[in-house]
Amino acid sequence: MSDRLPPLTALRAFDAAARHMSFAHAAKELNVTPAALSFQIKSLEEHLGQPLFKRLNRAVELTEAGRALAPGAADGFQTLTEAWRAARRLQDNTSLTVTAGPALTAKWLAPRLYDFARQHPDIDLSFSATLRMVDLRRDDVDVAIRFGYGPDEGLYSVQVRKEWLTPVMSPEVAEQFPTPESLTKAPLIFDDSIAFLRPPCDWATWFRAVGVQHNPEHGTHFSNADHAVDAAVAGVGAVLGRRAMIIKDLQEGRLVAPFKTAIESTGRFRFLCLPGVEERPQVKAFRDWFVSEIDKTAHISDEFDIIPVEDVSPA
Known part of the structure; x- marks a missing residue:
């Protein structure tokens, strides 16, 4: 199994959806359509080889794999945000x-x-x-x-x-x-x-x-x-x-x-x-x-x- 990371845009879509537990709210945060966000998450699941969300009637839930990925994704984007902010401040x-x-x-x-x-x-x-x-x-x-x-x-x-x-x-x-x-x-x-x-x-x-x-x-x-x-x-x-x-x-x-x-x-x-x-x-x-x-x-x-x-x- 390869440890090659998936595209950053797909991980960002997953992080937003995991925080909101809503594809619609995550799409609004990222300023994309719900269909585009769903496509990104679907591509991430294909890259992983298993689902990250359970699609319910009017809601979503994290699968076991989703629960394993969510904390690290959140921490990773927080670290990136801090590093980017620090780099911009230098200018x-x-x-x-x-x-x-x-x-x-x-x-x-x-x-x-x-x-x-x-x-x-x-x-x-x-x-x-x-x-x-x-x-x-x-x-x-x-x-x-x-x-x-x-x-x-x-x-x-x-x-x-x-x-x-x-x-x-x-x-x-x-x-x-x-x-x-x-x-x-x-x-x-x-x-x-x-x-x-x-x-x-x-x-x-x-x-x-x-x-x-x-x-x-x-x-x-x-x-x-x-x-x-x-x-x-x-x-x-x-x-x-x-x-x-x-x-x-x-x-x-x-x-x-x-x-x-x-x-x-x-x-x-x-x-x-x-x-x-x-x-x-x-x-x-x-x-x-x-x-x-x-x-x-x-x-x-x-x-x-x-x-x-x-x-x-x-x-």
Whole structure:
């Protein structure tokens, strides 16, 4: 029995029909007539020497041979699609798709993108604001910016500065709670998006850093960091805000950080792409801009006594 592969068009017709379990729907997907698709599948069955589908009255079912072929056919066309997409990207030096979390996109990236666009008018930049795990080999994404720990095996990774956290609030709320001790009576806002950090970067940890024994459990909880920061801007209370999420609101006076003690997390932002992709002109331009924008506000860290979270975690 020969292992010579049948024509690719016949395998493609089979793959579509196996996914839809309908010749009509598969023909529509491939933009061919049902008769043409049926002919392709019939030729594939003749090449194999046995049927791949049971033709029922108003439906089709895979035979045992069809069930054996379907997964490999699907995987094969997926692999071909990924390879073709990767090859086409090598010729594209103007389009760039970046994925980042919704909070970072809203609070840090979006306010700065005018500057990048002005510097690089030839780059068409697209953003996908999501925390969904992406596969840079499969998904139509060039760069991922993620916060945490990884793992980042098999990827080009640039780790930027660690994040520190400090209480921030509106100027009006700050007037009511002028000391760390008084903050124990303040309405507190919780950013639950960082609950995964170890050791924890929570209110209890910050209070220990300033010598106050207080483990607050009640307050307003948000699953997104930007929503928690926006609540603080609106005067709801104080939030233990991450540097990247609060920096612009601090600079523009919507928030104040009255206590100059911050805790430094073990997590950090990473710039991620496939190995070799970092040398593509638009990716390199975005990476350099991203790092330089972070460095522009590095001096603000000098205003705080930044304590590594490991130094104030419970024994």
